[in-house]
Amino acid sequence: EPEVTQTPSHQVTQMGQEVILRCVPISNHLYFYWYRQILGQKVEFLVSFYNNEISEKSEIFDDQFSVERPDGSNFTLKIRSTKLEDSAMYFCASTLQGGYGYTFGSGTRLTVV
Amino acid sequence: DQQVKQNSPSLSVQEGRISILNCDYTNSMFDYFLWYKKYPAEGPTFLISISSIKDKNEDGRFTVFLNKSAKHLSLHIVPSQPGDSAVYFCAASVGGSNYKLTFGKGTLLTVNP
Numbered sequence: 001e002p003e004v005t006q007t008p009s010h011q012v013t014q015m016g017q018e019v020i021l022r023c024v025p026i027s028n029h030l031y032f033y034w035y036r037q038i039l040g041q042k043v044e045f046l047v048s049f050y051n052n053e054i055s056e057k058s059e060i061f062d063d064q065f066s067v068e069r070p071d072g073s074n075f076t077l078k079i080r081s082t083k084l085e086d087s088a089m090y091f092c093a094s095t096l097q098g099g100y101g102y103t104f105g106s107g108t109r110l111t112v113v
Numbered sequence: 114d115q116q117v118k119q120n121s122p123s124l125s126v127q128e129g130r131i132s133i134l135n136c137d138y139t140n141s142m143f144d145y146f147l148w149y150k151k152y153p154a155e156g157p158t159f160l161i162s163i164s165s166i167k168d169k170n171e172d173g174r175f176t177v178f179l180n181k182s183a184k185h186l187s188l189h190i191v192p193s194q195p196g197d198s199a200v201y202f203c204a205a206s207v208g209g210s211n212y213k214l215t216f217g218k219g220t221l222l223t224v225n226p
Contacts, residue, residue, distance in 0.1 A: 004156070031211050043157065043202065043216040056213055091156050101147050101159030101210060 002026040006092050006105035013082055013112055021077045021108045023092030031095045032075045033102060034067065036060075036088040043091070049075065082112045116140045117205050119217035127225055132190040134220050136203030139184065143205040147214065148177060148188045151200045160201075161188070162210065193224045 005024040013019050025032050034046040047057045049067055066078045075094075079086055089109050093102035118137045126132045134148075144165040149157035163170040163177045163186070170177050176189045190197055200221050204214040 006156075033213075035214075042218045043204075043214075045213040045215070048213055050211075058213070093156075095211060097211060101149070101162055102214070103159070104149075104156030106154065106156045 002103070004092055004094055004103050004105035006090075006108050008108060009106065010109045011111070013110070015084055015112055016081050019079050019082055019110065021079075021090050021092075021110070023075045023077075023105055024073055025075055025092065025094030026103055027073070028096065029094035029103070030097050031055075031102075032067075032069065033093040033095075034077045035091045035093065035104075037091070037107075038085075038088040046077070079110075082110075084112050086110060087112045116143075117203055117215050117217040119201075119203055119220050121220050122218070123221040123223070125223045125225060126193050128195055129192045132188075132193045132197065132222055132224065134188040134190075134201050134203075134222065136186045136188075136217055137184055138186075138205050140205070140207075140215075141184070142207045143215075145206045145209050145212075146177070146179060146186050147204045147206075147210070148175075149202045149204060149216075150197075151202060151219070157202055164209075190222075193222075195224050195226050198222055198224050 007022045032049040037043045047061045048055045064080045089107045091107045093104045095102045147162040148160040151157045161175045179186045200219040202219045203217040206212045
C-alpha cells in the first residue's frame, strides 16, 4: 500500500537553529499538508498546499515557517529559528482530489533544546 | 478553542463487545467528519468518514452515526478486537476531505481479550 514517508523520524535541534522536515507524499496525490501534535495535546493543522502554492494556513504558521515542493516529489517544512515551544510531532499528509481521508506519514519528532 | 470535543479520554471494552466512541462539535459549518486511528509512533490512519448529508455510514465492523441537530457523531466498532486498541480521533472539516481538519483530543480504546 502506498505510504507517506517522513524523514528524519526524530530530530534534536538547538533553540534558534533552522530545521527542515522532509516528506515524500504519495505520488499521485495532489493535496499536501503539515500538522503537528504537541505532547498531550490535539493534532493541529499548520498548512495545506495545492497546485504549488499554500491554499490555507493556521495562525501557528507564522513567518518562521515555510513549505516547499522543490522537485515534484518532496514536500518540506522549514522552521527558520526554532523555539522551545516548537517541540512536537510533525505529521505530513497527502490526499487525492475528492479523497475520503488523508494519508498521514509516521511523523517527525522535533525536540528543541 | 475546542470546536471538536471528545469528552472521554479513555474507554475499555471486552473483546467481542461493541465499542462506542463519541464526539461533539460546535461549529455548524462543519460538513464532513472523519475518524482516525492512531497507534504509538505512527501517524493517524483514516478509518471512516461521513458527509453531513448522511446520518450513517458503514464499513465492515465500523459504523459512524451523525446527529446534526445534536452536533454529535459516534463511531461503533462491532465486534471489538484486541487489535483495535489505539487512540481514536474524531475530525471535522468545512468543504470536504481536501480541506483542513480540526481534530478532537482523542479517546484511548483498550479492548481486553
